[in-house]
Amino acid sequence: MKKVLALKVNGDTHEVLISPNMTLLEVLRDKLGLMGTKRGCDLGACGACTVLVDGEAYLSCIMLAMDAAGREVTTIEGLSGNGQLHPIQKSFVDVGGLQCGFCTPGIVMTAKAILDEEPKPTEESIKKKMAGNLCRCTGYKKVVEAVMDAAGVKGGLK
Amino acid sequence: MRLPKFDYRSPNSIQEASAILLEEPSARVLAGGTDLLVNMKHKVETPAVIVSLAAVPDRNYVKKADGAVRIGALTPLKRVYTDSFVAQKLPALAIAASSVGSYHHQTMGTLGGNLCQQTRCKFFNQSKWWRNSRPICFKAGGEMCHVAKKEHVCYSTYCGDVAPALLVLKAEVVLTGKAGVRQVPLESIYSGEGKTPLTLQQGELLTEIVIPEQAADGFSTYRKFANRGSIDFPIVGAAFWTSKKTGESRIGFTAVDRKPLRALQLEDFMKGKQLGSEVIEAVDGLVAKEARLMLSSIDSLSQKRQLMGQLVKKAIGEAMGGR
Numbered sequence: 001m002k003k004v005l006a007l008k009v010n011g012d013t014h015e016v017l018i019s020p021n022m023t024l025l026e027v028l029r030d031k032l033g034l035m036g037t038k039r040g041c042d043l044g045a046c047g048a049c050t051v052l053v054d055g056e057a058y059l060s061c062i063m064l065a066m067d068a069a070g071r072e073v074t075t076i077e078g079l080s081g082n083g084q085l086h087p088i089q090k091s092f093v094d095v096g097g098l099q100c101g102f103c104t105p106g107i108v109m110t111a112k113a114i115l116d117e118e119p120k121p122t123e124e125s126i127k128k129k130m131a132g133n134l135c136r137c138t139g140y141k142k143v144v145e146a147v148m149d150a151a152g153v154k155g156g157l158k
Numbered sequence: 159m160r161l162p163k164f165d166y167r168s169p170n171s172i173q174e175a176s177a178i179l180l181e182e183p184s185a186r187v188l189a190g191g192t193d194l195l196v197n198m199k200h201k202v203e204t205p206a207v208i209v210s211l212a213a214v215p216d217r218n219y220v221k222k223a224d225g226a227v228r229i230g231a232l233t234p235l236k237r238v239y240t241d242s243f244v245a246q247k248l249p250a251l252a253i254a255a256s257s258v259g260s261y262h263h264q265t266m267g268t269l270g271g272n273l274c275q276q277t278r279c280k281f282f283n284q285s286k287w288w289r290n291s292r293p294i295c296f297k298a299g300g301e302m303c304h305v306a307k308k309e310h311v312c313y314s315t316y317c318g319d320v321a322p323a324l325l326v327l328k329a330e331v332v333l334t335g336k337a338g339v340r341q342v343p344l345e346s347i348y349s350g351e352g353k354t355p356l357t358l359q360q361g362e363l364l365t366e367i368v369i370p371e372q373a374a375d376g377f378s379t380y381r382k383f384a385n386r387g388s389i390d391f392p393i394v395g396a397a398f399w400t401s402k403k404t405g406e407s408r409i410g411f412t413a414v415d416r417k418p419l420r421a422l423q424l425e426d427f428m429k430g431k432q433l434g435s436e437v438i439e440a441v442d443g444l445v446a447k448e449a450r451l452m453l454s455s456i457d458s459l460s461q462k463r464q465l466m467g468q469l470v471k472k473a474i475g476e477a478m479g480g481r
Contacts, residue, residue: 003166020166020208023195042159043196045389047262056236056265062195063266064188066166067212110261131388132260 005069009034010078016065024068025049025060028075036076036105040134047133050106050113051075057113057129076105079112088112088150097146099137107133111147120153159199165207172217172334172365175209180336180361182207187363189232189271192263197276201286202298217270217365220244227369231270235320236261238269248369250378250397254323257382260389270364272320273331273344277355277416278391279305279314279454297353305454312352313416313452317391321348321418322410323380326399327373335362348417355417376401377477381469393457394465398473405430409470414449414462421448421470433478441474442467 007014009032016031025042028034028051037060040048044062051060052074079086085093088111098104107130114121114129121129126147130140167185169175179185185207188194197203211217217232220241227248229238238244239252258264258272281295281304294300297312305313321344329344337359347364349357358364378399384390395412407428409421424444428437445466451459 001165019163021161021163023161043199044192044259044263047260050262056234057262058266059192059262062191062199064161064166064191064195064208064210064212066168067188067191067210069168069212113265129261132262 003066005065007032007065007068007073008071009073010075018065020064020066022065023061024051024053024058024063024065024073027065028060028073034075034077038102038105040103040106045132045134046103046106047110048103048106050109050133052109052113055113055116057110074109074112076108079108086112088115088147091150092143092146095142095146095149097142099135103133103135103137107135107143111150114147115151120151121147123148161195161198162201162204164205166210167207168210168213170213170215172214172363175211175214175363176335176361178207178209179363182209183360185209187211187274189274190234190263190267191271192259192267193271193275197283200284202282202289203276222371225371227371227374229269229367229369231363231365231367232268233270235264235267235269235272239264243374247374248327248378250323250326250380250399251320251369254319254380254382254395254397257380257392257395258319263389269320269367272318273324273347273367274356274358274364275318277312277314277352278317279312279352280456281305281454282314303352305452313454314352314355315413315415315452315454316348316355316417317395317413318418319380319382319392319395319412322395322397322412323378324367324369325410325418325420326378326397326408327369328408329370329373330368331364332366332368333358333362334365335359339365341368345418345420350415350417352416373399375403376406379473379476381473383465383469393455394462394469396466396469396473398470398477400433400474400477407433409445409473411445411449411466413455414451414466416450419449421445423447424470433474438471438474441470445470 038048040046042061044059049061186205188210217230219230235255239255245252296303303311380397382392382395392413397410400407411419446463
C-alpha cells in the first residue's frame, strides 16, 4: 500500500505518494526530478548516490525514503545558490577534480560532510573518508587536492 | 534495483517494535540498513514486514554508568569511535568500528545492527541472476549448502568487524522483549548456525551494549586484513586484549567461522606468561585449531589460517611496544 511521505529536501518540504519499498535515491530522482544524485552500483558500494541527511554523508540507494521522514536531506542541487557555485564545487572546477563527472555529485557531497566535520582536514583523513566514493575515470589525487583547496589547506599538494 | 515489496512499520518504541515482531514472525528489523537492504536488493532476504527503528528515540548514546560503558544499540558506528573514552581507552572497539565498510557505512550503520548482521557466503551474497546458475542454497531458502555440498546445513561465515573487539572487551548485550529485559554475554547471541546466526528469541531486540570499565585497564587492538583498505569485509579480523596487571589475554576472530570466535586454547596457553618469543612461537599452532574454516569466500583456507596467526602475532608485537 502506498504511503504519503513529507520529505524535506534542500529546505523545501515535498509531499509524495510512494511505495514503502522505494529508496531515498528513487524518490529524489524519480519523484522529485532531482537527477543530480546518481545511481551507480545501487548497492551502497560506490558512493555515487551520496546525499546529506541531517548533515551526515548517507548512501541514498540503501536508505528507505520512509526513514527520511522528519530529517533534512541535502542533495547536490541544494549546494549552489543564486546561480553561484558552492566553494567546494568551485574548487573541483578550478583544480580539475573530475573527468566524466558521474561520480562527482557524490564526491562533492562527501567533501561537504568532511569539511563540515573537519574544517581543516589532513590529506590522510580526506583519503580515509573519501574511500567509499569510487571514480572509474581518473585517480583520486585531484579529488583530494580539490577538497584541500576548498578547505584552504594546500598541504604542498599543488 | 528495486527492493522487493514489504509492509513498512515504524514503531515509536522498542516495546511496540517487539509487539510487531511477535505478531509477524517473518518480520525483519531495520536499523542502519547497510546490510539488510543490500540483501533484499539481491532477493536473498524478502521479509513481508520491515520494522524500521528510525523513529525509536533514546537509543543513540555512549555513556558511563555503574562501572560500565553503555552504548545504545542505535548509536552510529561513527559516534562510537569518535567518543573520546572509546577512542582513548577502548582502542580495539574504536579501530574495529572505524574499519567497517566506508565512512558512509559508519555514519549510517549502527552498533547493534553491525553485531546482528547476516553471515556471508560467496554463494549467498550474489545477485539473483548470478545465483540462478545453480539450485538455491539452503540459507536463501533451498536445500543444498554449496560450500559443504550437503543438504540442510549452512556454512556461511560471520564477517562483522566489531564483534571480535567486543568479545575481547568482555562486552554484554541487553536484549529487550516481551518477557522483559535480560543482559547476556555477547557470545551467547551467536548460534554458530549459518542459516540462523542469532539466538534472539521471537520479539526480542538488542537494545544496549555494555562494556565493563575494567576492559579499559588493558591494552587492546583490532587488526583486519581485507582486499581493499577502503571498503571491504575482512578476509580475517583479529582483536586482542591483554592486561599486565592480571596476566590475562583475550583473542577474538571474525570471518573464520559461522560466528565470531574467542581463541580459548591460545588464551589458556598465554595465561600468566609474559608476552615474548615463547608466546609468539606458539601462536600459529594454537590458533589454527580454533576455527572451523570453510570455503565460503574466494580466499583459500591456508591463507586464512596463516592470516589468523599473523594478525595475532602483529597485535602481540604491538602490545609489546612495536608497531
